[in-house]
Amino acid sequence: MFYKKYFDYNGQGYNKIKVGFNYELGGNNYFSNSVSPRGLYLYFMPVTLEKNDGYTSESYMLFGGGAKKCLVLPMKRKNTKKIQEFIASLEDKLAEIAEATHNGTIKNYLFSNKLVA
Numbered sequence: 001m002f003y004k005k006y007f008d009y010n011g012q013g014y015n016k017i018k019v020g021f022n023y024e025l026g027g028n029n030y031f032s033n034s035v036s037p038r039g040l041y042l043y044f045m046p047v048t049l050e051k052n053d054g055y056t057s058e059s060y061m062l063f064g065g066g067a068k069k070c071l072v073l074p075m076k077r078k079n080t081k082k083i084q085e086f087i088a089s090l091e092d093k094l095a096e097i098a099e100a101t102h103n104g105t106i107k108n109y110l111f112s113n114k115l116v117a
Contacts, residue, residue: 002020002021002022002023002040002083002084002087003020003021003087004018004019004020004021005018005019005020005094006018006019006047006049007019007094007095007099009046011046012046012066013048014046014047014048014060015047015048015049016046016047016048016049017044017045017046017047018043018044018045018046018047018058018060019042019043019044019094019097020042020043020045021040021041021042021043021072021083021087022040022041022043023039023040023041023075023078023083024036024038024039024041025038026038026039037071037074038074038075038076039071039072039073039074039075040071040072040073040075040083040086041069041070041071041072042069042070042072042097043067043068043069044066044067044068044069044097045060045066045067045068046060046066046067047059047060048060072086073086
């Protein structure tokens with residue numbers, strides 16, 4: 001994962017929401033029987049962070065836990081510099097993105113602000 005950041009989240013037994021970016025090669029998805037495009041994806045995942053004796057553990061539900069992803073930058077080839085510039089341009093909006101995810105309006109937010117391809 002290129003980038004990840006945690007924001008406060010109060011719901012469904014989780015205390016944080018993890019927002020992250022990752023590059024995927026795309027191709028056939030055997031679980032959904034569809035083809036995923038290649039590019040940079042934005043991930044949202046509600047998690048529980050627990051601080052213990054000198055370490056922090058992250059817990060989440062694997063299937064059906066409210067995790068979402070969306071393609072934000074289609075790419076033919078992986079370009080680390082372009083990815084880092086794109087993430088830097090969105091960094092100040094990540095709190096708003098996390099809030100929209102919490103409210104269930106994330107797709108409207110991403111499309112209205114032209115953050116998805």
